[in-house]
Amino acid sequence: MTSKRIVLHFPQRLVNQPIVSDLVRRYGLEFSILKAYVTPDEEGLLVLEITGTQQACEQGQEYLASVGVSVQPLSQDVLRNDERCTHCGACIPLCPTGALSVVRPEMTIKFDNEKCIACELCIKACPTRAMELHF
Amino acid sequence: MPKTIQEINERISKGNAVVLTAEEIIDLVDEKGVDKAAEEVDVVTTGTFGPMCSSGAYINTGHANPRIKMGGGKVTLNDIPAHAGLAAVDLYIGATAIPDDDPRNKNYPGEFSYGGGHLIHDLVAGEDIRLVATAYGTDCYPRKKLETLINIKDLNEAVLFNPRNAYQNYNCAVNASGKAIYTYMGTLKANLGNANYCSAGQLSPLLNDPLYKTIGIGTRIFLGGGRGYVVWQGTQHDPGVARADNGTPLAPAGTLAVMGDLKQMKPEWLVGASFQGYGATLTVSLGIPIPILNADICRHVAVKDEDLYAPIIDYSDSYPNCKPGSLGKVSYAELKSGSITVNGREVPTASLSSYSKAKEIAGILKGWIKEGSFLLTEPLGALPGADSGYAFTSLPMREIE
Numbered sequence: 355m356t357s358k359r360i361v362l363h364f365p366q367r368l369v370n371q372p373i374v375s376d377l378v379r380r381y382g383l384e385f386s387i388l389k390a391y392v393t394p395d396e397e398g399l400l401v402l403e404i405t406g407t408q409q410a411c412e413q414g415q416e417y418l419a420s421v422g423v424s425v426q427p428l429s430q431d432v433l434r435n436d437e438r439c440t441h442c443g444a445c446i447p448l449c450p451t452g453a454l455s456v457v458r459p460e461m462t463i464k465f466d467n468e469k470c471i472a473c474e475l476c477i478k479a480c481p482t483r484a485m486e487l488h489f
Numbered sequence: 490m491p492k493t494i495q496e497i498n499e500r501i502s503k504g505n506a507v508v509l510t511a512e513e514i515i516d517l518v519d520e521k522g523v524d525k526a527a528e529e530v531d532v533v534t535t536g537t538f539g540p541m542c543s544s545g546a547y548i549n550t551g552h553a554n555p556r557i558k559m560g561g562g563k564v565t566l567n568d569i570p571a572h573a574g575l576a577a578v579d580l581y582i583g584a585t586a587i588p589d590d591d592p593r594n595k596n597y598p599g600e601f602s603y604g605g606g607h608l609i610h611d612l613v614a615g616e617d618i619r620l621v622a623t624a625y626g627t628d629c630y631p632r633k634k635l636e637t638l639i640n641i642k643d644l645n646e647a648v649l650f651n652p653r654n655a656y657q658n659y660n661c662a663v664n665a666s667g668k669a670i671y672t673y674m675g676t677l678k679a680n681l682g683n684a685n686y687c688s689a690g691q692l693s694p695l696l697n698d699p700l701y702k703t704i705g706i707g708t709r710i711f712l713g714g715g716r717g718y719v720v721w722q723g724t725q726h727d728p729g730v731a732r733a734d735n736g737t738p739l740a741p742a743g744t745l746a747v748m749g750d751l752k753q754m755k756p757e758w759l760v761g762a763s764f765q766g767y768g769a770t771l772t773v774s775l776g777i778p779i780p781i782l783n784a785d786i787c788r789h790v791a792v793k794d795e796d797l798y799a800p801i802i803d804y805s806d807s808y809p810n811c812k813p814g815s816l817g818k819v820s821y822a823e824l825k826s827g828s829i830t831v832n833g834r835e836v837p838t839a840s841l842s843s844y845s846k847a848k849e850i851a852g853i854l855k856g857w858i859k860e861g862s863f864l865l866t867e868p869l870g871a872l873p874g875a876d877s878g879y880a881f882t883s884l885p886m887r888e889i890e
Contacts, residue, residue, distance in 0.1 A: 437757075438760075440538060440760060440772060440843045440846055441843045441844075441845045441846060442539070442772075442840055442841050442842060442843045443839045443840040443841070443843075444675045444676075444685070444839055444840075444841050445839075446837070446839040447676075447678065447682065447683030447685070447837050447838075447839045448676060448678075448683075456827060458825075458826075458827075460845055461825065461840075461843075461844035461845045461848075462845045478598075478600060478763075478765045479675065479676050479765055481540060481675075481762035481763060481764060481770075481772065481841070482760050482761070482762055482763075482772065483602065483763060
């Protein structure tokens with residue numbers, strides 16, 4: 355069994371289609387929704403963690419792409435602009451997964467992409483706007 | 490044997506001064522004792538890098554042809570209103586100024602993505618800035634409208650002039666209410682969800698010279714990546730607060746007014762900041778050298794995070810409503826550990842001031858002194874001290890008839 359975090363973009367025409375349930379029906383994948391919203395121009399954004407066999411995960415992602423959903427690995431989503439980060443720590447209490455953490459005793463701030471669920475709480479809480487959302 | 494600043498400067502000029510950061514001196518004093526360390530060390534460098542709202546810059550743009558008297562008119566720089574209540578082409582940019590069309594907190598909590606602090610950063614970074622001015626026109630200054638790009642390299646003067654920086658200690662902010670609040674101390678989660686603090690602790694300039702024995706008016710400092718000066722006590726200077734046995738204040742106390750030539754500062758050391766729901770500001774870098782003239786001064790610079798205390802203040806009620814009292818005090822060592830105990834609960838902590846950058850600043854200043862390019866100054870005047878009676882008072886509000 356393997357788990358993958360993926361970011362799905364649904365074009366407007368697919369927003370009302372029951373596509374995610376096909377992942378369960380056709381490929382036996384389990385999923386949990388980490389984030390979902392409809393953008394102002396009515397495209398859907400869904401961040402999923404899918405769990406299943408390696409093969410099922412790959413087939414499920416291929417299926418999503420075949421019906422017109424764009425699929426990206428989640429790690430591409432929130433990035434830190436290292437030139438802007440001042441290593442203060444204002445983000446630390448807001449990060450729910452520990453993706454942002456303090457390295458002691460240096461007191462620098464570490465960002466671990468792997469742990470990030472793209473909840474975006476750090477984005478506006480960062481005083482220098484060093485945390486950036488990339489789609 | 491006590492030293493003088495003149496003797497220390499001679500050693501700096503010859504390249505053989507012994508300089509340590511306020512972190513390094515701690516180990517030396519632990520190892521050799523205060524007296525021995527005071528003999529061996531000439532200078533200890535401090536640093537801090539945090540958001541400081543009472544900051545700004547004045548510029549002189551030079552005169553357009555025909556001339557315009559911006560004084561008394563309206564001026565924006567990258568849409569940020571500049572203070573134009575000065576002479577014809579002198580302007581002051583405040584760190585917290587925001588564009589007139591910024592939505593502010595109408596869509597709560599507001600983002601405040603570009604303000605005066607960001608403008609100062611862009612100016613220092615050498616970017617062109619849009620200046621738009623309207624004026625009433627006079628016989629000697631006939632122009633009524635001006636739209637032009639300006640650049641720091643063409644300005645006659647560009648001077649960082651901050652009325653209040655380098656707070657000597659600060660509050661640890663918590664939120665005891667049932668909903669999240671958005672403050673200048675960052676986002677504070679409901680029900681004591683986090684505790685935010687803002688001081689470099691054992692590296693912070695005024696915590697290393699708690700009784701202002703060496704830092705005074707005229708002290709040359711590291712400011713914004715360049716060199717600046719302490720020019721006065723800062724606004725809200727409050728030296729008379731309660732102090733620990735080591736002389737350090739147990740609440741926000743002394744402050745500094747500082748200035749320096751913006752043209753030689755660096756954008757990475759003056760960074761615009763946005764506090765969600767609160768506003769825009771400027772993150773200022775500041776470092777002060779402390780001459781080790783005697784053992785007493787050496788004892789003070791060896792202060793450790795575990796001996797420095799911040800009061801825990803509820804920003805949902807005590808702070809906004811000026812209610813005295815705190816939820817206790819906590820040491821900077823505890824704050825830096827990642828969690829503290831408030832009202833019997835474990836509360837995660839976060840800093841708004843960058844300790845790692847403060848360390849870098851102290852290190853850069855140490856390098857300048859060691860290479861002989863930064864000499865120490867004798868203060869021209871003292872800051873009001875702990876027993877001076879100088880105090881920060883609240884506004885006595887009076888009815889307007």
